[in-house]
Amino acid sequence: MIISCAIIDDEPLAAGLLESYVKKTPYLSHRGTYNSAVQAMKDLRENPVQLLFLDIQMPELSGIEFAKILPKESKIIFTTAFSQYAVEGYKVNALDYLLKPISYDDFLKSTDKALEWFSISMKQEVYQRDRFMLVKSDYKLQRVALDDILYIEGLKDYVRFYLKNGEKLMSLMSMKKLEEYLPKPEFQRTHRSYIVHMSEVPLIDRFRIVFDDVYIPISENYKEEVQQYFDQHTLV
Amino acid sequence: MSKIFDINKHLAGACHMALWAFLFLSPLTYWRGTGITLVQYLMYCVEPLFLMIVFYLNYMYLAPKFFVPGKHRYDILINLVLVITLGIILHYWKDFTNVVYPTPQRHTDVLDDFTRTLRDSLNLAIFAAGSTALALARRWVTADQKLKESEAARAKAELSNLRSQINPHFLLNTLNNIYALTAIDQMRAQDAILQLSKLLRHILYNNQDEEIDLQDEVEFLENYVNLMKIRFNENVEVTFDYEPPATPVRIMPLIGVSLIENAFKHGISPTEPSFIHIRIAGEDSRVIYDIENSNHPKTENDHSGHGIGLQQVQHRLDLSYPNRYEWTHGVSDDGKVYKSTIKLNI
Numbered sequence: 178m179i180i181s182c183a184i185i186d187d188e189p190l191a192a193g194l195l196e197s198y199v200k201k202t203p204y205l206s207h208r209g210t211y212n213s214a215v216q217a218m219k220d221l222r223e224n225p226v227q228l229l230f231l232d233i234q235m236p237e238l239s240g241i242e243f244a245k246i247l248p249k250e251s252k253i254i255f256t257t258a259f260s261q262y263a264v265e266g267y268k269v270n271a272l273d274y275l276l277k278p279i280s281y282d283d284f285l286k287s288t289d290k291a292l293e294w295f296s297i298s299m300k301q302e303v304y305q306r307d308r309f310m311l312v313k314s315d316y317k318l319q320r321v322a323l324d325d326i327l328y329i330e331g332l333k334d335y336v337r338f339y340l341k342n343g344e345k346l347m348s349l350m351s352m353k354k355l356e357e358y359l360p361k362p363e364f365q366r367t368h369r370s371y372i373v374h375m376s377e378v379p380l381i382d383r384f385r386i387v388f389d390d391v392y393i394p395i396s397e398n399y400k401e402e403v404q405q406y407f408d409q410h411t412l413v
Numbered sequence: 414m415s416k417i418f419d420i421n422k423h424l425a426g427a428c429h430m431a432l433w434a435f436l437f438l439s440p441l442t443y444w445r446g447t448g449i450t451l452v453q454y455l456m457y458c459v460e461p462l463f464l465m466i467v468f469y470l471n472y473m474y475l476a477p478k479f480f481v482p483g484k485h486r487y488d489i490l491i492n493l494v495l496v497i498t499l500g501i502i503l504h505y506w507k508d509f510t511n512v513v514y515p516t517p518q519r520h521t522d523v524l525d526d527f528t529r530t531l532r533d534s535l536n537l538a539i540f541a542a543g544s545t546a547l548a549l550a551r552r553w554v555t556a557d558q559k560l561k562e563s564e565a566a567r568a569k570a571e572l573s574n575l576r577s578q579i580n581p582h583f584l585l586n587t588l589n590n591i592y593a594l595t596a597i598d599q600m601r602a603q604d605a606i607l608q609l610s611k612l613l614r615h616i617l618y619n620n621q622d623e624e625i626d627l628q629d630e631v632e633f634l635e636n637y638v639n640l641m642k643i644r645f646n647e648n649v650e651v652t653f654d655y656e657p658p659a660t661p662v663r664i665m666p667l668i669g670v671s672l673i674e675n676a677f678k679h680g681i682s683p684t685e686p687s688f689i690h691i692r693i694a695g696e697d698s699r700v701i702y703d704i705e706n707s708n709h710p711k712t713e714n715d716h717s718g719h720g721i722g723l724q725q726v727q728h729r730l731d732l733s734y735p736n737r738y739e740w741t742h743g744v745s746d747d748g749k750v751y752k753s754t755i756k757l758n759i
Contacts, residue, residue: 187683188586189646194593212646213683236683236709258585278592 178296180288182228184210185217185243186256187235191277195230195256198284204292214238218246225251228272228291233257233265244269252294254287300358310358312338312348319346326364327388329355329372339388341377367403368396375406421554436461456510460533463499467537468544470495476548492541500534580674587640594643605643608636615666623733624663627695631655634669638691641677649681650688658695662759665733669693671726672704672753679751680706700757708744708751726755734758 182205186192192210199207208226211217215237221229225248233240233255241262244253255274257263263274272294273287304310304323311318321338330337331352338346356366365375367386371393378386386393395403440457471492479488504526587609594602615633619625638653673691681687685707692703723742730738734757742753 188590188644190590190593190597190643193597197596216684236681258582258589277589 179206180228181206181208181226183208183226184230186232214243229253233262297357305360314348326374331370367399368394453514464540468540471541471544472548476545496534496537500530503533504530612636625666627662652690654692656694662695669702676706682709702755704753
């Protein structure tokens with residue numbers, strides 16, 4: 178996955194340093210460097226980038242103000258010499274912020290965060306749109322339609338899919354990743370070891386989900402979300 | 414300051430001595446020739462002695478301890494008890510002396526007893542009030558003295574503080590830029606570190622002096638300007654001219670830097686061409702700072718400056734060159750150029 182990015186900083190050296198970092202990071206593609214937000218405005222609104230390194234203190238238009246008029250699909254990493262601005266930065270939905278002077282290590286930590294965020298959101302989008310995923314099982318890739326899933330059980334490093342036709346499917350992956358990829362609230366974690374396809378739940382007995390002869394527990398951590406889903410669908 | 418205070422102290426001591434000498438010795442003048450004995454005189458002395466007790470008890474102990482906000486009523490109560498008790502004792506003492514040395518005009522009806530006791534108590538009360546007032550006056554003088562001393566100390570601290578003012582943001586921003594330079598252009602990075610080191614040396618050491626050589630100050634300003642320059646691109650044109658005086662001139666440090674700081678803050682636009690022209694000229698008895706920059710007013714939302722810089726310059730000039738400087742500053746008629754000129758008479 179390649180992330181397109183741009184840099185805005187009124188100090189040419191600071192911008193230059195970031196540019197050199199972007200260029201030596203394989204998963205980032207450099208789309209432009211600007212010395213002022215005003216300069217960047219037209220370009221970035223017509224051709225939005227995915228990731229923007231944005232200085233906060235700039236004359237004319239500050240980074241915070243600029244962030245507010247930026248298209249939603251652009252994610253921001255703020256750069257600033259003064260940590261008191263960071264709090265303000267988080268208010269406008271920034272992915273992260275970098276405190277100057279910025280080392281390549283700090284930079285990579287931030288962009289790794291961005292990479293993870295983008296890969297998760299990409300998977301989410303794809304699964305939501307196409308309603309199926311390819312699951313690695315026994316050295317094969319098997320198509321699993323989201324609508325066929327009843328629930329998923331976590332077993333240490335593995336997960337096991339329970340499908341409508343009674344089939345079970347084992348795959349090597351973490352519950353945490355899977356939970357992030359699957360669309361919400363259609364798929365809801367109910368317990369450390371269970372993700373349930375909520376619209377397929379046939380019976381709820383004393384706040385336990387029942388699939389035929391299997392009782393799925395609801396733990397304290399997820400109780401509220403599960404309750405809310407059921408409440409929304411309960412006929413009063 | 415403290416010497417005057419000492420003289421006051423001695424004067425106060427003399428006044429106390431005179432008062433008590435008068436009270437103790439005055440009877441001797443009108444008893445002269447009546448054949449009074451030493452014992453009779455000593456017996457009389459009990460009266461001024463009681464006055465003395467009341468006076469100094471109030472002056473040293475009661476007034477400082479109880480005549481303070483919230484405790485006045487204790488002060489009055491203690492004094493009332495004290496004065497009445499001593500008044501009664503004094504009355505019986507006088508009766509006693511009258512028995513030993515009878516004087517013809519003395520009456521002994523109850524009303525007389527009462528009025529005499531009242532009179533003695535009143536005397537004691539007057540002394541109590543007087544000594545409290547005196548103690549208060551002394552307290553006030555001391556407080557006033559302390560206030561003046563602390564004000565003088567604060568003014569001195571302020572001046573030395575003003576001298577060492579350099580914007581910490583400048584240091585941080587410069588270090589950040591040098592960090593970037595090390596990755597991009599090592600030769601320039603080396604130069605910048607050298608300039609920063611010289612600049613810090615100037616601020617840390619020369620700066621503590623009241624006055625320094627103009628030459629040193631100009632070198633410092635040049636380093637400052639060079640360090641500021643690395644933060645901007647080719648859009649910004651910065652010139653620095655120095656006309657040295659024929660003979661060395663000494664001036665107060667760090668006046669020019671506030672003006673230059675200001676020029677960089679308001680004179681530079683990231684998108685439009687900008688300039689800053691700095692000229693410093695030394696004459697035999699005058700130093701002229703002349704700074705001109707393109708005027709790019711900041712937007713309303715920019716709160717990075719608060720106008721403190723120029724206020725500081727004014728304050729510094731007033732403190733160090735009272736009535737010996739001329740400062741003009743303002744925007745040109747077309748609004749494009751800001752010009753600031755300081756002429757110092759050395």
